[in-house]
Structure formats: C-alpha cells, structure tokens
Amino acid sequence: MKLTRLILTVACICGTCLADEGVALTVWGAQDNDLCKVLRSSGCAFERCDSAESAVDRARKGGAVLLLSEGYPETRTVVSDGVFEKAAAKNLRVYVEFPESVPGVEFGVSQPTEWERIVTTGAVFGERLPALRILTANGCVLLPTKTPESWLVAARVAGYDTAVFGMPEKFYPILFEVPGKQCLVATTKLSGFVTGRFAPTADWKVVWESILAWLTQSTPTDLTWTPDVRPMYAAKELLPPDYEKAAFDASAQWFHRSRLLIPESRLPQIRELLTKNVETILTPGDAEPVGDGSLGMLEGYASAISWNGSQVQRLPIRADCNTEAAMTLAYDAALNKGERSREVAQNLLDFVYSPQGMCGGGRGNPKHPAYGLVSWGLYSPLWEVANYGDDNARVILATAAASAALQTDRWDEPLLRALLANLRTTGTKGFRGDRIDMPQLELHGWRYYHDKPTVNVSPHFECNLWTCYLWAYARTDYQPFIERTEEAIRETMEGYPEKWLWRNSAERSKMLLTLAWLVRVDDTPEHRAWLTRLGDDVLALVQPCGAIVECADKPSDWSWSKSNEEYGTAEASLIQVNGDPASDQLYTTPFAFLALHEAYAATGDARFKVAEDKVAEYLCRIQTRSEKYPYLSGAWLRAFDFKRWDYWSASGDVGWGAWCIESGWGNAWTGAVLALRQQNTSLWDATLSSKIGKHLRAVKKQLAWNDGRPWKDRNQGSASR
Numbered sequence: 001m002k003l004t005r006l007i008l009t010v011a012c013i014c015g016t017c018l019a020d021e022g023v024a025l026t027v028w029g030a031q032d033n034d035l036c037k038v039l040r041s042s043g044c045a046f047e048r049c050d051s052a053e054s055a056v057d058r059a060r061k062g063g064a065v066l067l068l069s070e071g072y073p074e075t076r077t078v079v080s081d082g083v084f085e086k087a088a089a090k091n092l093r094v095y096v097e098f099p100e101s102v103p104g105v106e107f108g109v110s111q112p113t114e115w116e117r118i119v120t121t122g123a124v125f126g127e128r129l130p131a132l133r134i135l136t137a138n139g140c141v142l143l144p145t146k147t148p149e150s151w152l153v154a155a156r157v158a159g160y161d162t163a164v165f166g167m168p169e170k171f172y173p174i175l176f177e178v179p180g181k182q183c184l185v186a187t188t189k190l191s192g193f194v195t196g197r198f199a200p201t202a203d204w205k206v207v208w209e210s211i212l213a214w215l216t217q218s219t220p221t222d223l224t225w226t227p228d229v230r231p232m233y234a235a236k237e238l239l240p241p242d243y244e245k246a247a248f249d250a251s252a253q254w255f256h257r258s259r260l261l262i263p264e265s266r267l268p269q270i271r272e273l274l275t276k277n278v279e280t281i282l283t284p285g286d287a288e289p290v291g292d293g294s295l296g297m298l299e300g301y302a303s304a305i306s307w308n309g310s311q312v313q314r315l316p317i318r319a320d321c322n323t324e325a326a327m328t329l330a331y332d333a334a335l336n337k338g339e340r341s342r343e344v345a346q347n348l349l350d351f352v353y354s355p356q357g358m359c360g361g362g363r364g365n366p367k368h369p370a371y372g373l374v375s376w377g378l379y380s381p382l383w384e385v386a387n388y389g390d391d392n393a394r395v396i397l398a399t400a401a402a403s404a405a406l407q408t409d410r411w412d413e414p415l416l417r418a419l420l421a422n423l424r425t426t427g428t429k430g431f432r433g434d435r436i437d438m439p440q441l442e443l444h445g446w447r448y449y450h451d452k453p454t455v456n457v458s459p460h461f462e463c464n465l466w467t468c469y470l471w472a473y474a475r476t477d478y479q480p481f482i483e484r485t486e487e488a489i490r491e492t493m494e495g496y497p498e499k500w501l502w503r504n505s506a507e508r509s510k511m512l513l514t515l516a517w518l519v520r521v522d523d524t525p526e527h528r529a530w531l532t533r534l535g536d537d538v539l540a541l542v543q544p545c546g547a548i549v550e551c552a553d554k555p556s557d558w559s560w561s562k563s564n565e566e567y568g569t570a571e572a573s574l575i576q577v578n579g580d581p582a583s584d585q586l587y588t589t590p591f592a593f594l595a596l597h598e599a600y601a602a603t604g605d606a607r608f609k610v611a612e613d614k615v616a617e618y619l620c621r622i623q624t625r626s627e628k629y630p631y632l633s634g635a636w637l638r639a640f641d642f643k644r645w646d647y648w649s650a651s652g653d654v655g656w657g658a659w660c661i662e663s664g665w666g667n668a669w670t671g672a673v674l675a676l677r678q679q680n681t682s683l684w685d686a687t688l689s690s691k692i693g694k695h696l697r698a699v700k701k702q703l704a705w706n707d708g709r710p711w712k713d714r715n716q717g718s719a720s721r
Helices: 001-012 034-041 052-056 080-091 201-216 243-257 269-275 319-336 339-351 389-406 413-422 438-444 446-450 459-476 480-494 505-519 526-537 591-604 606-622 665-679 692-703
Strands: 023-028 048-049 059-067 095-096 117-118 154-157 174-177 183-186 300-305 311-314 583-586 637-641
Touching: 023 034, 023 052, 023 201, 023 480, 023 637, 048 052, 052 059, 052 080, 080 413, 095 201, 117 201, 183 201, 201 311, 243 319, 243 339, 243 606, 243 665, 319 339, 319 389, 319 665, 389 413, 389 459, 389 665, 413 459, 413 480, 438 446, 446 480, 459 480, 459 692, 480 505, 505 526, 505 591, 526 591, 526 606, 591 606, 591 665
Parallel strands: 023 048, 023 059, 059 095, 095 183
Antiparallel strands: 117 154, 154 174, 174 183, 300 311, 583 637
16 A cells, blocks of 8 residues: 555656546657756656657556657658647547657748747747747747747847737748647657757746646646756855856866867868858867967857757957956966966967067058057958057956066057057047958058047047057057047047947947046046046946946947847847846956946045946856856856846847857956956056056157158068958
8 A cells, every 4th residue: 555655656746647548748859958958857757768668668558659750850750640639539638749740730840040030939938938039049930830828939020028029921930739630749859958058037937837738738847957067156156255266267277178179180171161251160169179279269158059058169260359358368377376277378369469460561560551550360361451459458458467577578569559559549539449451551551540530439439549549648648549548538428428439238338337437547537527428327227237238329339139030130239128127247347346446446436336246247157157167157248137147138239149168258357357357456456567658769760761652662571451
C-alpha cells in the first residue's frame, strides 16, 4: 500500500495523476533536450520514449504527448500518419515541432528568419502574455505554412515588447492548433528555448506553461531554469563586500578569454575577409591560440544569437576598441600586477600607433594632410577611409589613461600628434563634423576644414574631442586647444536641447563629461551653471536600481522605428517609446558612469556621487555570467531591461543590436571607471602627470611639413595605407 501511494505521488503530472492504462505525459525527445531537463528540474513527471510510436503507445487515453525535434535545423521531425491516427483514436493531445508532415497541413521548404521576431496573436496566453507581445526565438528556422489562427507567429515588427504598428501583411505561423484536431504544431524547435537563449526568459516560461496546460488540461506547471547567459546578481541579491573589485577583475579577464585577440594563425583569413568588407566570422573554439595584442583585437560579438546559443564575432579591427581594451588591461596591470595584461596592453597600443596598424599610409606621412590622424579601422576599405572625430577622441582618452596606469610616456608623441591633427581639421566655430574621409581630405587639404565655419550641434560626434582638447590645454597651455572649444561648447549649451541632433540619454551623458572638464580648466559661474543644468537632466535619468534609462525628446532624435518595414534597416535606439525600461551599455550607461565620476571630482556635488554609486552597483549586477560561454562571461551586453531583469530591448539596430558586445566603448569604460574607483581617483587627476607638452614644438614642426593645401603628391601617401 505504501509503495502504491509513493508511485502515485511521484507520477503526478501538472495536477493530473497517472492511471493504470498508461502515462499522463510522454515525450519523444533526447535526454538532454531543454524541455526534458526543465521538466525534470521543475518536478514535472513524464516518461521519455525512444520513438514517436512508443510515446503514443505509452500514453494513457486522454493523455498528452510531446514529439520534440532532435535534428534541428537540418533534419525535420518524422512522424507517420499512423502515429497521428493512433493518437487521435486514444484522444491524445499532441505537440509536435519542426515536423516533416502533419495530416491536413502543408509545409514549405524550411527557411531562416532574419529580422522577424515572435509575436503573440490572441488571448490564448492570458493576461501574462497579451496579444501582440514580442519575444525572440534566436536563430529560428521555420516551416512556411498557412493556418486560420495561430498562437504565435514570426513577423518583422517594430516595437520594444509590443508590436506597436500591429501585424504586417506577411507573417509566418510558429505555433498553431490543427483545425478539428487535438494537435499543436510548432513550425520551429521551441523546445530549444534554453540552448537558444530565447528571450525574455519570463515570457517563454509563460509560453511553455501554457503549452503544457493545454496538453494536460490542468493547472500550469511552474517551470524554472537558469539561463546560460545571465546577470551576475539578481536585482535584490545581497552583494559581497568586494563586488566592485570582483566586477573589474572579471572584466579584465574577459578581454583575455574573449577570443578576440588576434593570433598569427587567424590573421590571413581575417585580413582577406576584411578586404572584401565581410564583417562577421565564426567564433573560434576554446582550443584555438589566443593573440597577445601585437596583431590587434577584433571589435566584439554581433548581436545575433544562433539556434545553438553561440554568437559570431564582429571582424572590424577598430582603433578605439583596441586602445580602450588596452586601457582596461593597463588598469589590471596597475591594480593586480597582471603582467600578461601589461604585455597585451602595450602591444595593443604599439599596434594602433604603428605604420602597420592605424597610423600607416598618409596618416604616417608628415607631408600628407592626414598625418597624425588615426584610422577608424584596418584592412577593410570601408573602415580605412574614415577619420571619425569621436573615435579618435576615444583613442586619445584611452591612451592617456593607459599611459598613466602603466606609468609610461611611450605613446605621448603620437598622442599629441593625434590631438593636433584633429584640431587642425576642426572648423572656426569649434565643430569638426561627423567624419572626414581620406579622399575628401586629400581633395581639399586640411586647411579647408580648419577655416570652414562648420556647425554640428551633435555631442555624440563632437564633444569627446572637446573633452580631449580641454585635457590637452591643461597639460600644454597651448591656447588653440581652448579657444575654439569654448566657443563650440557655448553654442551647444545655448542651443540645448532644441538644437541638439539626437537629444537622447547618450548625448547628455557624453556632454556632461565635457562640462566637468571645462570647469576644471575654467571654473566660472556660467560654466558651473551649464554643468548644473545638464547634470540635473542626467541625474533625472538615474533609476532607483541605478539604470540610466534610455529616452529621447522625440522619435526623430534617435532612430525609433516609424513602421514595421523600417525595423532593422538603420542604427537604432533600444526603445520604441519613452518609458520602455531599457538601459544601453554600449552608447549611454558607461559614459554616464564616467561623467558622473568626473563631475563629482570636479565639483564635489554629492548628488553626482550618490548617482555614480547607484550606477556602479547596477553595472556590477548586470555584468554577464556564463559557465557555458566563457568568451561572453564578464562582459556587458548592449541592452538590459531593468524591470524584467533580463537582457532585452528592441533590437532593430542594423549592426549593434541588443545582445552585441563591443570590446571597447562600454565594456572598456565601465572597467576603467571601476578601476578609478578602486584607486580613489578621477581620470583627470590620474593623468595629471602627463608630460605631452614637452613634445609640442617637435610635433608642430612635423605637422608643418604640410601647409594645408590640396594633396598633390599622391605617390607619398595613399588614401588609406
């Protein structure tokens, strides 16, 4: 009697007990299928079978059967018509995914999705998942078909978590009931939701609980699982006392584990692909060699996630990312005596400033108008041609920070050369414009840009250079660094916010750093007022949890999708409307973190310190953690939803979506500010010892070889290399 009771208790499934005639829930699927593992760990009893036939045979009358995909995406799930007929005869409810055939349903050839996301279409999921809710099934390969109604469809839709423009005309059924049958069909593998890193996690929990409830006709099972890539800490989890130091250490080690440092064995393939303007490559295995920085570092990881949970690498070799990575590693050398980090940091900086790196061709020729500028990227014609001011600025700031951390003047001369080269292509009003490409610079000469009254009220593109010029002025006393800069800052603040290009969280955050350093070099009531005004607006973005919420004054300010068709066609915000609970760890949060840190150091205003501490804790909590993917662990993905506490947002950016990782930008500057906090100093104070001024006369003499007229002697320097 006791044994019988025990068996009945263990066999209870979703509120329904096993009967003598068979099993309440049977599953045909692999032992390690995600759903099977989650059912086991959630205490949901089932019997796994080795074939569809045995799963139907073992199921009790009126029971439920799951027929799961094993060969996805190459092989479809083969279930004979006889199995479906027997299931119907036993009054079974059946779920089948990625099938070769289903009686009464016609399927087309399997096809991958690109910008399509998963959308709910009705009330089947209840209030927890209303109609038009958006989810992602990463790397989705689907079977085209037609059906009167669906539970889920794949469609190209704009929106954060809701399809704000409704359903487009073209969509693909993903989950539907076969009319007149107790059969639920998935046209893709939905049971790979853990491996495929489907998002948001909580919403896929609702989907699967609803599927199981439909199958078993009972109360939904409470499914739980641990995502393969997850935040380091929960929103309310008690933090260890050394959490900031641990976050910095994890960040520094990520650069070594990232598989982005280029070894000699990978260089030929990388160079060949980049010359063809290919920008992604499969991630190498963990047994592949790792570079030492002497050949540079790849940009990072693309946002797209494969069906198996992996991410491909972004190939561009960017000057800003390489120097910013060097900065974080230099801080690791300073804080942790990391000799490997010291070596890689030095190699990366040597690489960037070498003729074989980002300072070759015309940029390395004193007679060329581009002399001293740093290339946007390497090998790819699309990247070698460009001279972005904001990217050069991050190169300059990161080099200054790394030099201070390593206590060296090794790169002072090329650093000053980059400052002066950018300054001489800055116009009379202190604006430089978004970018100056090599052909245009050769056509016009640098003096054309120097004498041009350019106005470009865009802190994203302009203010980082102003920050650099203020820093350089304080260390050289060279008046041209301050003269045009102050005029440009004045015009920008007098036009705030109406005349700003984007008027979003990112622009405000970057401009705050500029104003903090303006107060450092010229502390006037007016400059303090500018800092206070903008600072108040940045402080208003800081949420109780420490997130810097994304917002913009109006949609046109930062590429919100204006239609379903526009989604995925341009660089884009993570939000669809103000109020969407996203923070951006690529464009915004790390730069706000740095700006708040420097604003407090410049003014002593405690409000900046309180906000900075909140942001620090938030960033430490949302840092990635993954045992399965060490090359993703210890970094910061671009997007985070601070209400769901999950990596989620709109992901319509054509190059840098929600799940991308940049080796520079946010990852590097977050690590740098955490290091500065460990050292109890500011970036301004940490770099006070810079002696770049001693090179001023020599570097000016080098630059004087070119008088600013159009470039004539093309044999002495090409447009890029």
